[in-house]
Amino acid sequence: MRARRLVSILLLLQTRQRMTAQELADELEVSARTIYRDVESLSAAGVPLYGEPGHEGGYRLLEGFRTKLTGLTAGEAESLFLTGLPAAAAELGLGAVVTAAQLKLKAALPAELRDRAERITERFYLDAPAWYRGADRTPHLTEVADAVWNNRVVRMRYLRWAEPHETTRTAHPYGLVLKAGRWYLVAGAAGRIRTYRISRIVDLHVLDERFSRPAGFDLATHWQAYLEQFDARRHRGEATIRLSPHALERLPHLVEPTVAGAARRTAEAPDAAGWTEVTIPIESVDQALPELLKLGADAEVLAPAELRERLTTTLEALNRIYGTA
Known part of the structure; x- marks a missing residue:
């Protein structure tokens, strides 16, 4: 258990560059005191790890230091191939990218883990749309995804339920959600965070203007809160x-x-x-x-x-x- 935690600390610092002891403790579900002991053990083992004091301080790895991803368990290797969501990636225009990434990952895995990972794709398939209903037509999905990724402002004509049915919106696209086979855009517009069904976008223009995402915005947390509020609003x-x-x-x-x-x-x-x-x-x-x-x-x-x-x-x-x- 401790060896796995030490590897996790290294990987976290590689991917996030700087983390405080409390942030590491929260991520790994241990106490800050445990992190202090782990950091001492890593330093004693020759890992170039150092701490920076102050408000913006934290632990860092010496610039240029990287550790190879070793010790991947069978379950971890299998789970990586469950996260691909190939159909959703294809809708976003990323099908070829996901395929290439999976091929590279397979090539890097030992033979035994490669065989187990391949069995995942042979035995599990994600079909997102609900029964008795086809997926939405989403001709603007790729453009919206590009705007989300690059923090680009969009102007769209949107068909809503209330009158006037067709409206024009200038929005800051924060994220995309796939719910029961339907794609939704979460975006800032007119001073609020709103949700738009992608299939109801009549026309879309991605502008050259860029925007900054709200500090602390978390897409998953916002979506869960939105679903709860949605039920409360409609059940009157x-x-x-x-x-x-x-x-x-x-x-x-x-x-x-x-x-x-x-x-x-x-x-x-x-x-x-x-x-x-x-x-x-x-x-x-x-x-x-x-x-x-x-x-x-x-x-x-x-x-x-x-x-x-x-x-x-x-x-x-x-x-x-x-x-x-």
């Missing part, structure tokens, strides 16, 4: 429903996780008939109606009254169509 109402035992069991397979989770948290004790009353979030009556029809006769809407009335009207219309009483 609630519905109270009764579920049969069968519906309660099937619910996670029929509705999205947010709704199923709310039902689980609000479930009351079953009544004499075994049915359970729950409260779930809804976007609107129009959105909730087809979702609740999935449950058939295993669910009864108690509130709001408008949703119950709409459901009753729909069922009466179905009765007329099928000629039942």
Whole structure:
């Protein structure tokens, strides 16, 4: 374990050039005191490692010193070939680059690890789009990716849901996210960080102007916060429903996780008939109606009254169509 940590310290300092003891400790999940001992051991072993005092200080390796990447385990070698995401890389215009990088990595690996790594590509394949839905057409994706990489300002015509549907935006592209087969751009525009679906970009121009990314911006952290806020914004109402035992069991397979989770948290004790009353979030009556029809006769809407009335009207219309009483 300690030997692996010492190698990790060397690799971290090679890639990041300077790190404080606390930064190394946080990265390796040990105490700062442990890092101090490790650094002493590396210095005693002849590694040209030195510390710089002050606010901008930290540990550095002597300029020009590099250590070869040795001691790669079988699991580590295999995991490198799981991170390639070849389909996504091809969409970004990087397919040939990823292929070349994998070939170089294979050539550098010992024969045993090379065979294990090749088995990964033979046995695992990532298909990002969800079932029953094709991937978006994204003719501007490569241009957007180039702007993200080079911190270039973009001007785009964008087709949004709200009116006016077509709008023009000048944006600072911070990052790209692939979610369920759909590409999204996270960008700064009009003083806010906004999210744009790439397939809804009608026209795009990459400008010569460059921008600086916000200090401390982390794409993964922002995206998770965005998803939570998105659910909170769209679920503006609630519905109270009764579920049969069968519906309660099937619910996670029929509705999205947010709704199923709310039902689980609000479930009351079953009544004499075994049915359970729950409260779930809804976007609107129009959105909730087809979702609740999935449950058939295993669910009864108690509130709001408008949703119950709409459901009753729909069922009466179905009765007329099928000629039942």
